Amino acid sequence: MSHTAHIRSHRKPRRNAPKTALRTGVAGGVLSTIAVAGAAGPAQAEPAASQTIEMPTLTSGLSTAVAASAQATQQVAQDLQMQAQEDAAATTAAKAAKKAKAEAVRKAEARKKAEAAAKAKAEAAERASRTAERTTLSASSGSAAVAASFSTSSSSATGSAASVVAFAQAQVGDAYVSGGTGPNSWDCSGLVQAAFRSVGVDLPRVSQAQSTAGTQVSLSNLQPGDILYWGGAGSAYHVGIYVGDGQFVGAQNSSTGVVQRPLSYDPPSGAVRVL
Template sequence: MSHTAHIPSHRKPRRSASKLAVRAGVAGGVLSTLAMAGTASASPAAEPVTETLEMPVLNLDLAAEVSSAVTTAADNTRAAAVNGELQAEEESARTGAAAEAKQAKEAAEKKAKDEADRKAEAERATRNAARTTLQNASASGEMGSGTVTAPATGSAAAIVNFVRAQVGKAYISGATGPSAYDCSGLVQAAYRKAGISLPRVSQDQSAEGTSVSLSALQPGDILYWGSRGSAYHVAIYVGGGKFVGAQNPSTGIVERNLSYDRPTGAVRVL
């Protein structure tokens, strides 16, 4: 056996720093053991022993790994920054869209409210105009018939008192009293109370006497609706802008203002 011992070299790629440290420690231990063995076996007369040791070569490419790690970290940082910017832009876009939608909704609601207010104002104006027209017509009828301010006397008073006493009774077509009347039946009965005979139907009654203006009415005048000689309804003017008539089955005999159902004309028989 040769006095020179050779330790084979095992070279493997470095995988990690911890493995390199272990290998270095093992190599150091081997060298220490060999040194101690050589010292113990050597004698004073023995020849010097020469030992050749081949240390393992540690190839550490740390610079490349560090550079790669730094590059990866930088790339990750840039990616995170870009992702953050994209999220911020998306959030800003959502916020802007929500604000625009809210503004559009408020504008639509305001427009609808303005339109509703305009329509309501127009309806109020129309109602006011109609109310004014009705009031003017009522006032005109009362003023027109107000030429007679004194109470009815004589035959006119008898006629007026009679028809007013029938208010509230029923309207029945063809009836002539005493519990129910139609329009011409009431007029005929009232004039009979004053001793005057009239035709039975409204068409003939509207052709009696002389025509008078609605602005010059007197109590006891016969009012008619339609044309004279072919009227479809008649009643008695009782003064103060009012008349009494058997209107229809739903109302019966009532006293109303001329504005309630303004007549076409009038005749005076008294």
């Protein structure tokens, strides 16, 4: 017997067997798994069928999205159409307003022209009336006879009458303007009123009232400062101021303006004395 036969070995026990068994088990498990997988291989066709069944669900979701998109597109189209209609309505309203304004301007201009024409016609009628009355007066009595009956006194005016005469003569050459009250344009009654106002006497504004503002005097007994009138007392259509020496000053018409003329130039109908 060897002298080492009873000595225990210090080498660790081999563990190869368990590892081999483990490996064998693992390998077996793998092979079993593969075998099972292989055996289950023909049955793998089921998932494909399952995916095919789920397709309608995807298609349904897509249809919903498409429908929503179509609805949104339709809403946008409706909004655009409504905006276009509103823009068209605004454009139509603007055109109508512009046309109405142009029509209003045209009517205003036409009215203004009509008023101007009416005023011109009235002035022409007034001048024609004066001419007719003067013609009638001349025809009935004769201008020569009427002129002969006027006073031709050459006596100088004094006091307030002299101031009235001086004022009237100072305006000779000024323009005649209907409704004019000076200082450089007058109508007949405006001139007479201003002349007497210069000496502190307030007369009515119009010829009709001025023809009755004082004491009626005969045309054969005139004094400087007397108011001459044409037409009837209270309905006179023209007035002037007697300045002496058979002369008068008056704002006659737009053609002559303010003039000094002999009484025979335009024989008056009567006279009143205020001073």
